Amino acid sequence: MTRKIRRAAVVAGLGLVVQIVAALHWTPATFIVSAVVGVPLVLGGGALFLAAVWKNMRDKGAV
């Protein structure tokens, strides 16, 4: 589970990195990159984390 959580954190972190770079060099193109790449990465990181927790709970019979 730890490995999956780390993977989720890396994905979410990448999303934040994209947004930081776009915020530092803000043009119409980087704004779109921030929205089209950065946001899905953050959402994906969150989804991976929740999926990891859900799977862990299911394996332990908690749900």
Place this chain on the structure above:
Amino acid sequence: MQGEPGHGQGSRRLDPASQNILRDRTQRAHFLRAARLARPCEPAALMLPAQLIVALVAGLGIVALLVYGAGILSGHTVGRVVLLIGLVALPLLLTAGNISYGVHESSSTRFCLSCHEMQRHGESLFADNRQALAAVHYQNRLVDRDSVCYSCHKDYAMFGDVKAKLNGLRHVWAHYVAGVPQKIELYQPYPNSNCLHCHDDARRFVEGPAHSPILAALYAGTTSCLSCHRIAHDMAKVDADQLWQAGPR
């Protein structure tokens, strides 16, 4: 009319919005030359506020710490809650703030004029012509100078903002992929409703001798406001560098 400026060569105070758009006449002349030569260049980069960037960096730092602490934190309930907040709630909150600010900032005049092909339209805000719509509205502060493009070029219907943003995506596509057309034109005829959003029941508009006989047609949209107010952006004045002398006092 509040704060109506004078006309001609007199010195004028340059407000911060004007400073952001076009810093000085030398720079404006440079933009003009660049536009005439049609040299491709990247849009002028801006930077979002430092507070927003610091918040994003702090969030990234917390996420990085959680990468290393995941092994310990995932072992107990409180740790999982910390992970949930740090890896899901915090990044989502920061992302929402960033995108929200970005969408708001994308309505600003400086954002529209950050693309070089729009520089001449930015120049036309300073055109020395009391009949040109863009110049009149900008110079007389009839619209917010920080969002002057957006104020006139977005529809005010329920999905006006959405439509404006989608059109913005088309602009970006044209800038980077499809190529900018030789003549920049509206996607559709300019609707009277955009003018009437502000002028609707304004006394000067309703009682204006030219308006009163055709008010019904103007409200119905069967007669375009632009059929009389023909000059929206006075590019001839821009090309001749006949600009309103807004300069530091």
